[in-house]
Amino acid sequence: MNILVLGSGGREHAIVKKIAESPLCDKLFALPGNYGMKEAKLIEGSVMDKDRVLKSVRENDISFVVVTPDDPLADGMVDFLNENGIAAFGPDKKAAKIESSKAFAKNLMKKYSIPTADYEIFTNADDALSYVREKGAPIVIKADGLALGKGVTVAMTLDEAEKAIRDAMVSHKFGQSGEKIVIEEYLRGPEISVLAFTDGQTVVPMVSSMDHKRAYDGDEGPNTGGMGAVAPNPYYDEECQKECMERIFIPTIEAMRAEGSAFKGCLYFGLMKTEYGVKVIEYNSRFGDPETQAVLPLLESDLLAIMMSTTDGTLKESKIEWKDASSCVIALASSGYPEQYEKGKRISISHPISSQIYYAGVQEKNGELLTSGGRVLYVMAVAPDLKDAIEKAYEDVKAISFDGAFLRKDIGMKALEEENGKKGLR
Ligand code: AMP
Ligand code: GLY
Numbered sequence: 001m002n003i004l005v006l007g008s009g010g011r012e013h014a015i016v017k018k019i020a021e022s023p024l025c026d027k028l029f030a031l032p033g034n035y036g037m038k039e040a041k042l043i044e045g046s047v048m049d050k051d052r053v054l055k056s057v058r059e060n061d062i063s064f065v066v067v068t069p070d071d072p073l074a075d076g077m078v079d080f081l082n083e084n085g086i087a088a089f090g091p092d093k094k095a096a097k098i099e100s101s102k103a104f105a106k107n108l109m110k111k112y113s114i115p116t117a118d119y120e121i122f123t124n125a126d127d128a129l130s131y132v133r134e135k136g137a138p139i140v141i142k143a144d145g146l147a148l149g150k151g152v153t154v155a156m157t158l159d160e161a162e163k164a165i166r167d168a169m170v171s172h173k174f175g176q177s178g179e180k181i182v183i184e185e186y187l188r189g190p191e192i193s194v195l196a197f198t199d200g201q202t203v204v205p206m207v208s209s210m211d212h213k214r215a216y217d218g219d220e221g222p223n224t225g226g227m228g229a230v231a232p233n234p235y236y237d238e239e240c241q242k243e244c245m246e247r248i249f250i251p252t253i254e255a256m257r258a259e260g261s262a263f264k265g266c267l268y269f270g271l272m273k274t275e276y277g278v279k280v281i282e283y284n285s286r287f288g289d290p291e292t293q294a295v296l297p298l299l300e301s302d303l304l305a306i307m308m309s310t311t312d313g314t315l316k317e318s319k320i321e322w323k324d325a326s327s328c329v330i331a332l333a334s335s336g337y338p339e340q341y342e343k344g345k346r347i348s349i350s351h352p353i354s355s356q357i358y359y360a361g362v363q364e365k366n367g368e369l370l371t372s373g374g375r376v377l378y379v380m381a382v383a384p385d386l387k388d389a390i391e392k393a394y395e396d397v398k399a400i401s402f403d404g405a406f407l408r409k410d411i412g413m414k415a416l417e418e419e420n421g422k423k424g425l426r
Contacts, residue, residue, distance in 0.1 A: 004066070006072060030042055031056060043056045050077060053081070057084075067089060068287055090265040095264070098256065112251055117140070121182055125165055132165065188274060189273045198310060199264050199310045200263060201253070203253045209230065227290075227330075227331045228407075229411070234386070266287045268288045330397050332378070334404055348402070356379070362376060390413075394409075
């Protein structure tokens with residue numbers, strides 16, 4: 001069967017690579033895809049252009065479409081394809097609201113007693129400003145809608161909180177996405193990302209991972225889409241897995257069903273392990289980036305078959321097995337990211353490396369590789385243990401350079417400390 005993947009990031013590169021291994025996959029296409037996806041034929045176009053997607057599906061006899069980015073999901077791409085008789089992986093528009101509206105997600109958690117930070121929702125800047133003045137810092141300000149991962153401010157001072165409110169509600173920094181904001185209690189603790197397959201009834205968590213969202217070492221600097229990840233996450237021990245399954249994963253799937261918004265696809269749980277138990281920081285209606293680049297290389301089973309079982313409601317019968325190994329992914333970014341950055345820098349790779357390179361913001365021009373985005377590419381290594389995976393990824397990333405390239409030097413360090421602690425080495 002012919003398959004189409006929508007998207008162009010490192011996450012989609014990892015998905016394409018895994019789907020290409022499936023015996024069920026004949027021809028593989030990506031729209032718009034990227035330079036690294038050698039396994040797929042690239043189709044020009046925008047992931048938001050429904051007619052273009054449908055035309056490509058018809059022209060290439062495609063029977064299954066994988067919709068990964070948040071925008072087309074929130075815009076109803078899956079509904080549209082289904083209405084046209086085409087099966088697609090991902091939630092419909094109603095279910096995608098779990099990511100596209102933070103207010104919807106917070107209200108869902110409150111209604112179904114799913115643990116999360118206390119919060120209030122505001123549509124008026126003056127009310128929001130009085131609220132933070134009363135509560136004080138640290139406090140967290142979140143734009144309601146999609147904002148490329150930049151709509152969240154963890155304000156350590158009242159000034160920062162007030163600025164974040166004014167940016168969103170007065171200067172409209174995030175457009176419509178910031179007209180409504182969520183202000184929530186500041187939580188402390190290590191973060192855990194869990195991606196889970198679900199067909200709306202059954203939920204199967206994947207191997208856990210740890211993202212590194214801040215731009216600079218030591219979790220300093222602005223929030224980014226994610227500067228690197230490791231999997232599995234050592235904080236996600238057996239007790240934590242049980243707690244998450246019972247108090248968060250199953251209740252969320254059931255809550256969505258009860259609301260008439262059964263979620264099918266990959267549901268991303270952004271979690272924080274606080275001293276009062278695990279709490280949900282955010283839901284995403286899709287695979288995370290860069291978590292996917294760390295998690296999927298550890299999957300032994302057929303990704304395409306699992307994806308298809310989430311759409312046809314047979315996930316319960318799926319066989320999902322994982323390698324007993326660890327992975328580390330390091331993002332190589334353009335200087336200035338996540339704010340302003342220059343494009344068009346020549347990328348050189350000094351020698352072949354055995355780690356996997358997942359491409360994202362890269363363009364080929366006259367036989368040269370040039371940067372074309374904030375997060376340019378990712379280097380991913382798998383090894384029997386976390387320490388070796390980290391060392392290998394850091395060794396191999398040295399082979400790649402471009403003007404202004406920057407990376408975090410501490411991806412996986414916190415995870416390694418925790419793991420060593422658990423083994424009694426601390
Ligand atoms: P989000 O996009 O909601 O995941 O937020 C981005 C990042 O901000 C998270 O990964 C956390 O590091 C941080 N964050 C979000 N909400 C909170 C909170 N309530 N308390 C502390 N940190 C938070
Ligand atoms: N890495 C976080 C995200 O994909 O939103």
